[in-house]
Amino acid sequence: MAIILLLVVLGAATQPTPTALAHDPHRRALPAADNIDAAIEVIRLGFAAGTAREVLLGRNDLFGDSLAAGSATGRPIVLTRRDVLDRRTAAELERLGAEQVTILGGTDAIGAPVEAELIARGYAVRRIGGATRIQTAVGVARHYHPDAAGVPVVIARAAGDGTQAFADAVGGSALAHHLAAPVVLTPSQDLHDDVAAYLVDTGAREVIVAGGTAAVSAGVEHELRALGITVRRAAGRTRTGTAVEQDQRRGFAVAADARSVLLIDGYDPDAWVSGFAAGAWAASQKVAIVLADGADLDRDTSDFLADAPDTDLVCAAHVVVSACVAAERAMHLPAFATTGGVVLRLPSPAVDVIGFHESNHDGARQLEVVSTGAPTVTLPSRGRGTGSRSAADVVSHPDLAVRAPVTGRVLRAGPTCCTAAITTTSR
Template identity: 30%
Template sequence: MSTATFPRFGAVVLAFGAVLALLLVAAGLSTAAADEHFAPEEIRSEGADRYETAAQTALGAFEGEAADVDDVLLASGEDFPDALAASALAGTVEGPILLTRQASLPDATADAIEVLDPDTVHVLGGTAAVGEEVEDAVSALDVVTNRIAGADRFGTAADIASAIVSDELGGTVGEVGGSATALLADGRNFPDALAGGPGAYAGIHPILLTETDELPDDTVDALEGLEVEQVAILGGSAAIGDEVEAALAEEYDVVRLAGADRDETAAAVSGFFVDELGFDPANTGLATGVDDLGGADALASAPYLGEALAPLTLTGSLPRATADFLAEHAAEVSTLHVFGGTAAVSAETVEAARTAVSNPTYRIELSWINEPDPEAPEGETPDLFAGLPDGEGEAALTMNRAEGSIDFDITSNVDEFDDFDEGPGVHLHAGDLETSGPIMVGFADGDGLQTGGGAVSGTVTEDDFSDDAGDLTVDGIVADLDEYYVDLHSNGFPAGAVRGQLPFGGQDDIASRDATFEVELSADHEVVEDDDGVSFGVDSDAEGEATVTFRPGDGEVDFDIAVGLPDDDAFAEAPGAHLHEGRIAENGPIAFFFATGEELEAGDGEVSGTVAEDEFQDDFADLTVADILRDPSRFYVNVHSEAFPPGVARGQLPDGGADRIAELTASGDDDGGEDDNGDY
């Protein structure tokens, strides 16, 4: 939780309800009452253009007896950088962000300045961004102007940030987790950083700008002058490259908030603010992130949402990342604050967002790695990774909160494995990642799964819930999502073959934890490929064990390998011991080295140490420890000798793979590189 002090107006706006509704009506904002019990209310801030929308947004947040606006920030509405960097300064002076054309002050902006009646208007950027004619027009409103400008967008952002801690304003950089934190955004493209505005405002986290591959000198100097301890990067490596992250990591703690696209990044940023700054999804913002609409509405919304400690999500049509964010917080979202007219955020998009709250859909990834060991000693946290290796699937659950029903569509590959027709089937259970909890409702029995090709769909209602569910409702599930999971069972894995925690599966949580595997290494596990096909086992009595601990937080792998070395298998000249990518019946490429053959022989077959992610092979430069933990059965440990250069003793993660090899050998499927699942 951040220790930053939030603006004094935040407490007023948090009492949204009727007071804010009156302010919004007075400011010319439209409201739409929810016509469904569980659908959020829509409050739209809109004008004829971006300038009028920004003005209406400012008035909605700051006009009224509760506000005492001394300062207003004025930035270009024709380019994004200065308005983007303005948010933390706006939070420091507790004022809104208005937009202007370069050569003329829009009437809506001038009118808003007159209504707000500030003492000072801070003009952001040089005259190429906000011309002298505009500054003169502001001065004519009997307001003092203060221009903050650098040599370019990077310098201007740095000067804006430095103004926060100036003697005149006396502000301080806000903390996250006890560390003074700044935000870093792409200085050439705006979308990834849009969702950063509300948090920058509320927590006083300066937004600085960077080139994709290099930190500008002005940004470097600003970070030092602000006495920043942590930098949150907004966007993926295509926007802000790994070189920039590495340079920052030499001086600061670094966290990257990113997704596959701008919508996922916005959801990641907003989720960070919810978790770390105490933002409340009850009041969630919705604005366009589409390039040709400029994102100006989102930029101007930062003070409005920051005052309310409300996250911002992006939309064109409703993207999946935004729908997932709303679904994850469906029990909390009561108001959607929409910024811009219907050309920016259509009525259809808003209705889709309301439906994402009233009838949220959870797409739950099902994986064997989520299964806890049912034989774990009582009172101890059970190890995960106890399901059916390489079992996988997905469950889409749509919760109709008003009607008390669940539509389900479940797909999996479990029909390709034995013992599902007589198995328990697929259910929704109560419990978290470390528990095997009671069944709340059944979706299908094992025979239905088997005959359906691993796929089942349909609808269950609260009347179908089990006796163990008690008085549980569908809305109760939505209100406590991470206490429920979907599990597919077989006779071979009656406790669960593949599983996924609500809301989205749980693999990311597992992949963030340390995990230790004790992997049996055996010559019997080695894969031989010749003219006769693929078979298991080499003519050697080498065997041993590898204990491998994956530490995703540190990006490191600890290992302790002990292998009995046959006398006739020289190891000093051999490749050594490695982690390979590959399934049981294939010989895959080396991901990284544990030890050389010389080190193995010098240690009489025993080696231990640590491997860091930057030591991974070039073809696996993008692989992380967390990636391995999301699918450990995709990797194996291999020890090589001179006599057996392809490998003398091998073990598949997580435990060696002996049972799986026995199944393949018994079924005769060890001769083509694939098992009955097609995954090996």
């Protein structure tokens, strides 16, 4: 009787709900009814009661002025509606022990009635706003960083279609908090005059550009260098890769280097809420920020997460369950072998055929390997280079579509990998 190996995909049979994930001490999904809730849930991860003397206040449904929040090093940001101080926001200000509330944006962003209510509640209120989000960001940077000679300045794009406008700033906020750096915004194609004036006035010597040349062009780099400023980029192939690059700039080569990972759906229209709210927490408590692409994780995110079973995972509001499960699975997968073979432990010596699939930069292949009846079998692997990982799959027949990676623990370091989680069926 022949036995064919079938992969048992971790979490595929029953996908945990966010609540179920929260029961695992290393895995948590944040509930949120709306953007105000989403920001508060993140803030409570990083700020105990009575620990924030100054709190920023942004608009709950528009992100433009909140792009500047990263300049306010170590300070949390809460959100409210334009004309009413939301009762949940008021309660969070009280819990945090706030004395000073700094409003981001003019009265078109957050109206005078909100400011009046804050004053009536006994808060010292400051408003920093400009004619556009660019001027607001410069104003915030000037307030918190009047001297930029000793710190890098983070520059992000000021606008873009849909989520492009804030995509690179989601992880960039944590980078700015980590560096104690000001954040300024500029049009993609040229350096805004007010930004240039800020850089000159404050003696800035170094700029970190958030995102690739589609976000902030090479022309902007040229203008910055003409001012005598050193320019570096924190950029990946996509926004997900940029988030990983920003994590690595903060000292996390891989997720295992961080205490926690916050997963945000980087393509959700409200992704900015969790990203901006997480900035101070992520910087102070070694939290890496990574992005999902809807229900999926791309290679940059999956590779970064690999082999980090002891790192806490927090799935932000708006992250779909399948992406959260995929992240959890990735964190339990070992980094793939560079060369050599994948070692699979067999459940029975009667195994006849294994279908093996490996995805790498050169494409994919499938192999049939005949077992010798030993308790393990080694499948040849080309790998993807040092530090990289590949997707290896056991399927019931080499011509069947591949469903998900091999799961399991590392047998030994070097050229072998993966005890597969498998069951047997007979034919």
